[in-house]
Amino acid sequence: DTxxxxxxxxxxxxxxxxxxIKCEQNLGxxxxxxxxxxxxxxxxxxxxxxxxxxxxxxxxxxxxSPKSPDKAHLNLHINSLELGDSAVYFxxxxxxxxxxxxxxxxxxxxx
Amino acid sequence: xxxxxQPDIHITVSEGASLELRxxxxxxxxxxxxxxxxxxxxxxxxxxxxxxxxTLVQGIKGFEAEFKRSQSSFNLRKPSVHWSDAAEYFCAVGxxxxxxxxxxxxxxxxxxxx
Numbered sequence: 577d578t579x580x581x582x583x584x585x586x587x588x589x590x591x592x593x594x595x596x597i598k599c600e601q602n603l604g605x606x607x608x609x610x611x612x613x614x615x616x617x618x619x620x621x622x623x624x625x626x627x628x629x630x631x632x633x634x635x636x637x638x639x640x641s642p643k644s645p646d647k648a649h650l651n652l653h654i655n656s657l658e659l660g661d662s663a664v665y666f667x668x669x670x671x672x673x674x675x676x677x678x679x680x681x682x683x684x685x686x687x
Numbered sequence: 688x689x690x691x692x693q694p695d696i697h698i699t700v701s702e703g704a705s706l707e708l709r710x711x712x713x714x715x716x717x718x719x720x721x722x723x724x725x726x727x728x729x730x731x732x733x734x735x736x737x738x739x740x741x742t743l744v745q746g747i748k749g750f751e752a753e754f755k756r757s758q759s760s761f762n763l764r765k766p767s768v769h770w771s772d773a774a775e776y777f778c779a780v781g782x783x784x785x786x787x788x789x790x791x792x793x794x795x796x797x798x799x800x801x
Contacts, residue, residue: 580730609789617725617775619791632788666730673719673781676789678731 579603582667582679589657590687597652597682599667607631607672608650610642613664613681625650626672657686689714691780693792700768701800708763708795710752710778719781720761721789722752726774734776737761748772773799 580601589595601608609632610622624632628644639655650669654661664683668676690713700706712718719738723731735746742754752763761778775794782788 611791617794617796619731619777619794621788621790624788668731675721675733675736677733678723680730 580667580669580677580679582665582682584682585680586683586685588685588687591657591659593657594653594655595657595684596654597665597667597684599650599652599679601648601667601669601677603669603677605669605671605674605677606647607670607674608644608647609668609670609676610650610652611666611668611678613666615663619666623650623652654684657684659686662686689718689780689782689788689790691778691790691792693776693778693795695795696793697796697798699798699800702770703767706763706765706768706772706797708776708778708797710761710763710792711759712761712778712780713759714780717756720752720754721779721781722746722750722761722763723777723779723791724748724774725777725794731777734763768797768799770799770801773797 583598607626609624613619622636623642625644641653644650664681666681667679670676692711721736722734725731734750735744737744737754777794778792
């Protein structure tokens with residue numbers, strides 16, 4: 577009965593590959609987010625969706641493409657992976673202006 | 688633009704000692720403020736939040752925080768730290784202007800000495 581679940585938890589891949597991270601929330605929230613946490617633990621918002629519509633796109637390279645098939649899901653697809661994409665990616669959800677609940681994170685390592 | 692500053696990158700306290708983690712924010716109106724804790728290899732867990740009302744808010748695990756508008760601060764406190772409190776702590780501010788944006792500070796790593 578996990579509130580916000582991400583898969584996979586760990587992802588190791590080679591440069592140039594394309595990969596996806598999936599996120600699902602069962603909280604009935606309208607808003608979902610992707611955050612990137614770098615090696616210094618800094619958390620930076622990447623995308624925000626509200627009712628399946630993109631609200632925030634924070635100067636993220638075009639290689640990153642979020643997709644929200646429905647309110648409960650927000651997936652992140654990454655093309656042509658680069659070494660600098662290595663990070664922990666967190667999915668979160670909230671009601672508009674509500675408390676964000678975070679998933680456990682996906683640790684992406686690009687080699 | 689809104690921002691959050693956590694001046695202390697690392698803090699070390701002895702078990703049983705009191706704790707205060709500092710957070711300063713920059714925001715044009717009354718902010719939504721949060722404290723999260725991240726244990727190693729884990730996601731972020733909400734400790735407490737401030738939306739409005741009483742400026743002293745109580746959270747889980749014995750934590751509390753006080754909103755001080757005059758100082759633009761939202762410091763986290765705990766009267767007696769337990770070894771299990773060792774973790775990374777993040778302060779965050781939410782945007783009230785409808786862009787659903789939450790800005791996080793850079794975190795404070797807490798080490799607890801036995």
